Amino acid sequence: MCKECYSEDARITPLLNARECLEQHEQYVCSTCGRCICIAKDQNRGLYRWNFPFKTLSIAKLYLRAAEVASNKCCTIYEVKNHKSNRISYKIFADQWIAEEYINKNTTKTIVPVYKNEAFQTFDKHQIRMLTKTEVTKYLEEKHSR
Numbered sequence: 631m632c633k634e635c636y637s638e639d640a641r642i643t644p645l646l647n648a649r650e651c652l653e654q655h656e657q658y659v660c661s662t663c664g665r666c667i668c669i670a671k672d673q674n675r676g677l678y679r680w681n682f683p684f685k686t687l688s689i690a691k692l693y694l695r696a697a698e699v700a701s702n703k704c705c706t707i708y709e710v711k712n713h714k715s716n717r718i719s720y721k722i723f724a725d726q727w728i729a730e731e732y733i734n735k736n737t738t739k740t741i742v743p744v745y746k747n748e749a750f751q752t753f754d755k756h757q758i759r760m761l762t763k764t765e766v767t768k769y770l771e772e773k774h775s776r
């Protein structure tokens with residue numbers, strides 16, 4: 631596992647619409663393994679990719695580093711249970727009060743913290759940037775040859 635971005639696979643992300651994400655969104659480029667993690671804020675909703683719910687804990691962990699870097703501290707992954715649909719999802723929150731606010735707004739859901747790193751490692755600011763066309767092509771080639 632990468633000690634910086636917590637992934638086993640250094641080219642696993644973006645999971646969906648990889649080219650579009652790499653070409654159009656700012657990425658956190660892991661200085662250890664080179665993995666790109668989308669760190670762009672959605673213009674319409676004002677949310678980062680890592681603010682959205684994830685299907686599994688392991689997918690949430692792929693975005694945890696982006697959450698930590700954007701928040702400049704350790705963030706917590708919560709298991710979210712929707713008692714109406716009986717569905718489980720995972721969400722990252724930077725602070726407990728934000729998680730509590732979410733639960734106050736979503737009364738059919740309950741949350742349990744399931745994962746948090748012990749320490750936040752600092753990073754080089756230049757790792758948050760747009761990729762060049764050449765970098766996108768190379769990254770996608772590497773991603774597809776795995």
Ligand SMILES: [Zn+2]
Binds near residue numbers: 644652655669670679
């Ligand atoms: Zn993206």
Ligand SMILES: [Zn+2]
Binds near residue numbers: 660663664
């Ligand atoms: Zn990494």
